[in-house]
Amino acid sequence: MTTSVTVRALTVRHRRTVALNTVDLDFRTGVHGLLGPNGAGKTSLIRVLATVAAPAAGRIELLGRDVGAHRERAAVRRALGYLPQEFGHYPGFTVREFVSYVAWLKEMPAARVPTAVERAVERVGLADRIDTKMKTLSGGMVRRAGIAQAIVNEPELLLLDEPTAGLDPEQRVEFRALLRDLGATSTVIVSTHLVEDVAAACQEVTLIESGRIAYRGTTAELTALGGEHGRDSDGNAIERGYTTALRAHRASLAEAAR
Numbered sequence: 001m002t003t004s005v006t007v008r009a010l011t012v013r014h015r016r017t018v019a020l021n022t023v024d025l026d027f028r029t030g031v032h033g034l035l036g037p038n039g040a041g042k043t044s045l046i047r048v049l050a051t052v053a054a055p056a057a058g059r060i061e062l063l064g065r066d067v068g069a070h071r072e073r074a075a076v077r078r079a080l081g082y083l084p085q086e087f088g089h090y091p092g093f094t095v096r097e098f099v100s101y102v103a104w105l106k107e108m109p110a111a112r113v114p115t116a117v118e119r120a121v122e123r124v125g126l127a128d129r130i131d132t133k134m135k136t137l138s139g140g141m142v143r144r145a146g147i148a149q150a151i152v153n154e155p156e157l158l159l160l161d162e163p164t165a166g167l168d169p170e171q172r173v174e175f176r177a178l179l180r181d182l183g184a185t186s187t188v189i190v191s192t193h194l195v196e197d198v199a200a201a202c203q204e205v206t207l208i209e210s211g212r213i214a215y216r217g218t219t220a221e222l223t224a225l226g227g228e229h230g231r232d233s234d235g236n237a238i239e240r241g242y243t244t245a246l247r248a249h250r251a252s253l254a255e256a257a258r
């Protein structure tokens with residue numbers, strides 16, 4: 001397994017807000033969950049990794065390339081898949097046209113595109129809608145088309161921002177299976193509010209709060225943390241682990257500030 005993402009002293013700002021504060025992270029092949037409260041910095045991290053936003057400071061190496069350099073960035077983009085939280089699409093495009101368009105943007109060899117598009121659309125369970133116009137799809141179907149465009153080039157690095165938002169429970173179960181499948185060969189980073197997405201699909205968890213890394217560990221370790229602590233509180237073990245890890249992080253920050 002090689003390290004596909006190396007982040008050092010990464011700081012991301014939105015005007016005066018510090019969204020990420022001198023963060024160090026590494027990600028390897030497998031499925032990684034990003035968890036954290038609203039405004040923690042998950043989207044900010046995914047956007048800089050997707051090279052759609054520039055950091056204020058720090059170094060990002062993706063697939064062995066330093067993305068500070070323009071030429072390296074262009075190469076990385078071809079090997080990357082990205083599902084933004086909200087993504088634009090032409091409503092008049094069919095699913096096939098939408099996914100093909102993204103394949104073209106990623107400079108995939110033209111001869112490979114039709115088969116790759118059909119495979120991606122099939123993997124997200126939209127094969128029966130492939131020639132349906134995007135504007136007539138339900139919200140969950142649009143999200144699945146979004147996932148299809150993110151995986152059409154079989155990316156080595158896949159970045160998904162809230163991919164399960166709007167999916168119904170059955171689709172979520174199918175999608176988690178797809179994530180596990182993709183994570184066998186690629187580095188998949190998924191931000192989610194659903195701790196159960198992490199429990200079902202992710203091997204590792206990164207918990208972010210207020211722009212800092214509050215916890216890193218395997219899903220099993222986070223679950224075990226919930227088992228040891230707070231048996232009397234609500235929720236399942238991994239949810240308790242999430243809460244325990246956040247509280248421990250806050251306590252250590254409070255201690256350091258004293």
Ligand SMILES: Nc1ncnc2c1ncn2[C@@H]1O[C@H](COP(=O)(O)OP(=O)(O)OP(=O)(O)O)[C@@H](O)[C@H]1O
Pocket residue numbers: 014015017018019036037038039040041042043044045
């Ligand atoms: N375009 C922006 N302009 C100003 N501040 C922003 C902007 N985008 C994000 N922020 C701020 O940066 C911080 C991190 O936001 P970010 O969207 O990365 O968090 P998040 O963890 O993805 O949150 P959520 O779970 O709510 O999606 C927050 O304080 C947010 O208010």
